[in-house]
Amino acid sequence: MSFKKEYDVIIIGAGPSGVKSALTCSKKGLKVLIIDSNGNSGGQIYRAPPKSYIKKSKKTLEENLIQIKFSEDLKRNNIDTAYNHTVWQVSPGFKIDAFNENGTIQWNTKNLIVATGTYEKIIPFDGWTTPGVIGLAASTILLKAHQTIPGNKIVLAGNGPLLISVAYYILKFGGKVDAIVDTSSKFEWIKSMISLIFNPKNFIQGISWILKIIFSRVPIYSNSLIKKVFKIENGISVEIQNIKNKQIKKLTTEVLAVGHGLTPSTDISRLLKINHTYNDLKGGWIPRLDKYFRSSMQGLYITGDGAGISGAIPAEDKGELAAYALLKDQNIIIEKEFTNKTSRIIKRLNRYEIFAKGIAKLNFTPKDLINNISENTILCRCEDITKRDIINAVNNGAKNLNQIKSWTRFGMGPCQGRTCQYSVAKVASEELKCNVKDLDYLTGRTPLRPFPLDKAIGDFEYDEITKVEAAPL
Amino acid sequence: MGWRQNNYLISYFFGYNKLYNLIKFKKRLTLLHETVNLRIHDYFERGKKVKIIVNDVTIEAYEGECLSVVLFITNRKNLRTSPKLKENRGMFCMMGSCQECVVLLDGKKVTSCNIFIKDGMKIKTGNLDEL
Amino acid sequence: MNNIDIAVIGGGINGSSTALHLAKSGLKVCVIDKDSICRGASGVNAGTLTMHMTRAKLIPFAKKGWELWMNTEKWLSNNIDVKKKNGLCLAFTEEEENLLNERSQIRKEYGADINIISKTEALKIDPNINNKIKCAAFCEMDGYVSANQTGDAYTKALKENNVEIVENFEVSKINNSNNNYEIIDVHGKKINANKIVLAAGVYLEKILKLVDINIKIKCFPQQLIVTERMPELLRTVITVAHGKLSLKQFENGTVLIGGGWPGKGNIENGYNETIPENLIGNMRLACHAIPNLKNSRVSRVWLGLEAETDDAMPIIGELPNLKNAFIIGSIHSGYTSGPYMGKLLSEKILGNDVDLSLFDIRRLMN
Numbered sequence: 001m002s003f004k005k006e007y008d009v010i011i012i013g014a015g016p017s018g019v020k021s022a023l024t025c026s027k028k029g030l031k032v033l034i035i036d037s038n039g040n041s042g043g044q045i046y047r048a049p050p051k052s053y054i055k056k057s058k059k060t061l062e063e064n065l066i067q068i069k070f071s072e073d074l075k076r077n078n079i080d081t082a083y084n085h086t087v088w089q090v091s092p093g094f095k096i097d098a099f100n101e102n103g104t105i106q107w108n109t110k111n112l113i114v115a116t117g118t119y120e121k122i123i124p125f126d127g128w129t130t131p132g133v134i135g136l137a138a139s140t141i142l143l144k145a146h147q148t149i150p151g152n153k154i155v156l157a158g159n160g161p162l163l164i165s166v167a168y169y170i171l172k173f174g175g176k177v178d179a180i181v182d183t184s185s186k187f188e189w190i191k192s193m194i195s196l197i198f199n200p201k202n203f204i205q206g207i208s209w210i211l212k213i214i215f216s217r218v219p220i221y222s223n224s225l226i227k228k229v230f231k232i233e234n235g236i237s238v239e240i241q242n243i244k245n246k247q248i249k250k251l252t253t254e255v256l257a258v259g260h261g262l263t264p265s266t267d268i269s270r271l272l273k274i275n276h277t278y279n280d281l282k283g284g285w286i287p288r289l290d291k292y293f294r295s296s297m298q299g300l301y302i303t304g305d306g307a308g309i310s311g312a313i314p315a316e317d318k319g320e321l322a323a324y325a326l327l328k329d330q331n332i333i334i335e336k337e338f339t340n341k342t343s344r345i346i347k348r349l350n351r352y353e354i355f356a357k358g359i360a361k362l363n364f365t366p367k368d369l370i371n372n373i374s375e376n377t378i379l380c381r382c383e384d385i386t387k388r389d390i391i392n393a394v395n396n397g398a399k400n401l402n403q404i405k406s407w408t409r410f411g412m413g414p415c416q417g418r419t420c421q422y423s424v425a426k427v428a429s430e431e432l433k434c435n436v437k438d439l440d441y442l443t444g445r446t447p448l449r450p451f452p453l454d455k456a457i458g459d460f461e462y463d464e465i466t467k468v469e470a471a472p473l
Numbered sequence: 474m475g476w477r478q479n480n481y482l483i484s485y486f487f488g489y490n491k492l493y494n495l496i497k498f499k500k501r502l503t504l505l506h507e508t509v510n511l512r513i514h515d516y517f518e519r520g521k522k523v524k525i526i527v528n529d530v531t532i533e534a535y536e537g538e539c540l541s542v543v544l545f546i547t548n549r550k551n552l553r554t555s556p557k558l559k560e561n562r563g564m565f566c567m568m569g570s571c572q573e574c575v576v577l578l579d580g581k582k583v584t585s586c587n588i589f590i591k592d593g594m595k596i597k598t599g600n601l602d603e604l
Numbered sequence: 605m606n607n608i609d610i611a612v613i614g615g616g617i618n619g620s621s622t623a624l625h626l627a628k629s630g631l632k633v634c635v636i637d638k639d640s641i642c643r644g645a646s647g648v649n650a651g652t653l654t655m656h657m658t659r660a661k662l663i664p665f666a667k668k669g670w671e672l673w674m675n676t677e678k679w680l681s682n683n684i685d686v687k688k689k690n691g692l693c694l695a696f697t698e699e700e701e702n703l704l705n706e707r708s709q710i711r712k713e714y715g716a717d718i719n720i721i722s723k724t725e726a727l728k729i730d731p732n733i734n735n736k737i738k739c740a741a742f743c744e745m746d747g748y749v750s751a752n753q754t755g756d757a758y759t760k761a762l763k764e765n766n767v768e769i770v771e772n773f774e775v776s777k778i779n780n781s782n783n784n785y786e787i788i789d790v791h792g793k794k795i796n797a798n799k800i801v802l803a804a805g806v807y808l809e810k811i812l813k814l815v816d817i818n819i820k821i822k823c824f825p826q827q828l829i830v831t832e833r834m835p836e837l838l839r840t841v842i843t844v845a846h847g848k849l850s851l852k853q854f855e856n857g858t859v860l861i862g863g864g865w866p867g868k869g870n871i872e873n874g875y876n877e878t879i880p881e882n883l884i885g886n887m888r889l890a891c892h893a894i895p896n897l898k899n900s901r902v903s904r905v906w907l908g909l910e911a912e913t914d915d916a917m918p919i920i921g922e923l924p925n926l927k928n929a930f931i932i933g934s935i936h937s938g939y940t941s942g943p944y945m946g947k948l949l950s951e952k953i954l955g956n957d958v959d960l961s962l963f964d965i966r967r968l969m970n
Contacts, residue, residue: 037569037587044568049517050537050538050539050589051537051589052519052520052535052536052537052538052589053517053518053519053520053537054517054518055516055517055518056514056516056517056518057515057516059515059516060516061516064516086569119566119568119570120566120568129555129560129562129573130561131550131551131552131561131562131563131564132550132563133565134545134564134565134566134567135565135566135567137566137567137568138564138565138566138567138568141567141568142542142567143513146538146539146542147512147513147514147516147517148511148512148513148542148546149511149512149513150511150545150546151511151546152511173513173515174513175511231561378555378558378560381555381562381565381571381573382556382572383556383557384555384556384557384558384560413556413572414572414575415570415571415572418570418571419565419566419570419571449569450572450582450584452581452582452583454581
């Protein structure tokens with residue numbers, strides 16, 4: 001695909017909300033570019049199988065069908081797609097810098113929609129860095145996108161609907177689930193299911209998943225967490241602890257998939273230095289936006305789960321809403337059409353909130369998970385920084401996350417704190433007896449992803465290097 | 474429905490499930506030479522079979538498969554070591570975010586969850602900073 | 605807070621070093637910073653301790669600074685990473701070779717032990733460098749500090765010497781009456797002290813206005829690039845003839861690429877961004893110097909602000925027309941010489957005979 005230098009709108013993230021934003025803008029005649037680091041549209045939730053996989057049977061997973069429609073819609077509307085492009089810098093104005101396997105590229109636009117979704121939130125425990133321990137979202141991707149069962153024996157742990165979803169798919173594909181370890185109680189599940197009734201389709205789906213799990217006789221440990229994991233001869237040993245009576249149960253398994261919900265990706269919004277607000281039910285730090293997903297920066301809209309976790313179902317609506325705000329701000333649609341189109345979407349989103357809140361409560365991080373982190377447990381995986389290192393920094397006077405980072409090196413590795421920022425903040429706030437929001441968040445930095453130097457520099461002669469004034473003598 | 478009918482229904486369901494899984498299990502055993510094949514072939518046909526070299530050992534995989542996934546299911550979960558404690562680390566988030574699945578591909582550091590298998594790839598795993 | 609002898613406004617390396625030496629002499633000192641201390645240039649610079657890039661006239665001071673850095677356990681902390689390394693300054697073209705010869709000679713005249721060596725000798729010292737160099741300058745008095753540890757190290761040392769550290773105090777007014785200074789922040793909080801030292805780095809122009817002195821201090825946003833951990837890529841500290849590259853590899857395997865390439869920044873709102881062709885240019889120069897650097901990935905890029913006066917020389921000494929007021933700042937390669945410059949100023953403040961005429965602020969005033 002040959003790209004233009006400038007677009008009317010650029011959308012970063014080709015998940016459900018990004019795609020819907022792109023389609024909405026394009027239908028009004030705007031020149032649109034959508035960028036994604038994956039090889040196809042769909043984001044994480046509807047992640048497409050690799051291009052080399054050929055569809056063979058008549059039966060298709062529903063997620064694959066949704067993704068295929070996204071791609072067809074984007075093509076039919078002549079939207080430029082930059083797949084396999086990793087955005088490494090976004091500057092105000094806006095300039096988007098990305099790299100792919102051939103080198104680097106820069107695009108300009110006055111309007112930017114950021115729909116980069118979420119990361120998985122995983123609260124550390126002893127041995128969580130052992131190979132064989134993966135995320136719940138990671139196992140979803142293995143199952144649905146890569147059509148692979150993670151292991152011969154699997155234990156699932158954490159909280160939230162992903163636990164049930166992953167268990168269901170493993171069983172559906174013929175795998176074995178040794179146990180489900182859920183921090184919530186069965187009563188909390190029932191409460192959430194009640195709010196699900198407002199979405200009958202998902203309610204029935206949820207019930208059918210739970211039934212399959214029950215009929216497959218998968219042991220379910222409610223009110224429990226993973227105390228410890230370590231490597232043994234032919235797999236890993238998993239210690240499950242009941243939160244109430246502290247009893248321990250040991251299991252041997254091959255793979256442990258663990259996840260405690262999702263947290264919005266704020267890489268770009270932090271880099272652009274807009275304001276954020278802390279909301280645990282929405283996943284942690286989220287950008288400060290109005291109800292049409294406008295940020296405080298002109299031309300910048302942030303939508304989808306990156307604007308606050310509400311899941312896949314309202315994602316397209318959120319993307320559409322942000323696009324309408326953009327169209328109105330650019331005077332492409334008038335007030336009447338704007339109010340018409342958006343009021344319906346907002347009504348739907350408000351109705352959906354009830355369900356979203358119910359599910360969000362299941363992903364709420366219980367204090368027990370934080371208290372379960374021992375002093376020697378690694379929090380920052382990139383730099384091997386333990387809970388004790390963080391506590392020492394805090395006790396020596398570090399007052400916020402940026403200062404803790406400066407003193408301990410946490411968050412300085414290749415992942416830039418994406419994996420650990422949430423837990424480090426929880427641990428530090430417990431120690432300081434303050435609110436997590438008082439610790440602020442890590443300053444956003446470029447590059448947004450590790451940037452291969454060979455791609456950055458390309459082929460060059462020495463005298464082609466940009467000239468700068470020599471330093472003074 | 475009476476108690477007896479209920480139970481009958483449940484054990485019918487349960488038994489059917491077990492049989493169904495057993496058939497699928499056996500089916501998977503016959504594809505590719507591994508202890509148990511974790512690849513699901515029901516919905517998609519994978520690309521052609523190719524060979525890659527991992528730490529000087531040749532292994533078979535399908536072209537276009539995800540590198541970190543192939544290493545994970547062929548019992549090569551240790552991909553690199555952590556900087557201070559020298560712990561083994563491997564695939565974790567599958568989203569290109571955590572950077573735990575970094576390996577050396579033809580000498581360069583790459584996140585293996587973003588790499589798709591091509592014939593002849595040379596991969597190194599282990600203590601990458603001392604290789 | 606009572607009976608403060610000296611308030612140091614600005615807790616970077618200059619201010620904190622001055623405060624530390626004053627406190628060790630028994631004075632009651634307070635360090636004030638609008639942020640956390642050493643979070644400005646002092647915490648984010650490349651940490652290079654080299655003579656190859658030091659302004660020639662500042663070499664005698666940089667040498668003393670280097671000595672202090674190599675002995676931090678005596679005056680600062682046991683826990684800051686400082687490494688002595690050989691320093692190689694490379695020339696890739698004939699023009700650069702001439703420049704290198706000329707500059708090294710001048711630096712040598714000011715006391716730096718720099719010698720020109722052949723390509724073969726340079727490759728023996730560090731086999732990782734590009735074998736296409738014309739020649740190199742060699743100096744043993746080189747090395748680096750992990751700048752991000754500066755804050756932690758100085759905080760501990762200052763506290764151990766009973767220095768009061770007041771952070772998140774943005775000075776908006778300085779009143780002078782009855783041999784006493786009243787320093788007031790944006791929220792109205794007050795600190796009183798007998799003497800003041802202005803060490804506010806890039807904010808010096810703003811702070812000087814509060815005492816009715818108008819000096820232009822330029823601020824240059826400069827980029828720094830760090831890679832992820834790698835196996836050995838270089839074993840020396842590398843610079844180049846025209847001075848626009850610094851390269852070092854820390855014990856943890858990460859490689860820091862610097863050299864003062866400009867970015868864009870706004871000191872008012874703190875926003876800064878890289879200029880993409882400068883980022884690429886800096887990376888290309890680095891990969892030209894150390895070819896195997898191409899195999900690594902960039903983990904982080906950030907910008908720091910460097911302060912510079914009109915004649916690119918430091919301002920250190922007494923403030924004119926004010927009693928008991930001093931200043932320290934705008935020191936090129938200030939990280940290397942900061943600890944020594946701070947010591948010099950503290951000596952001056954204590955009444956000892958110190959020649960700071962080279963750095964007198966009056967040269968910049970009309």
